[in-house]
Amino acid sequence: MIKFFKKEQNFKKESLWLNINFYWKLFVCIIFITIILASFFGYYFFMQINKEFTPIVDDDGGRAETIKKERIEKVLEYFSLRKQKSSQILKSPSSIVDPSL
DSSP, rough: OOOOOOOOOOOOOOOGGGGGHHHHHHEEEEEEHEEEEEEEHHHHHHHHHHOOOOOOOOOTTOOBBBOOOOHHHHHHHHHHHHHHHHHHHHSSSSOOOOOOO
């Protein structure tokens, strides 16, 4: 007699590495803890950056240290030279290249 619907009896205990539900719960917990820690660190860094700025006072006149005037003048001179070069290039006639030569 052929039995098509034979009930399989498997009494093996399921091992831990096959328990996907356990690893899924572990993964969700780790992600949740990571999100909470990232939120706390983000808030901490935000509060550190958001503190009031207290400028450093120099001994000469009580002014805060800023960019030196010489550096600003040097940059302005550089850009004025570039402007002059650009205007010279625009004013000069373009050379016609003759491919037959």
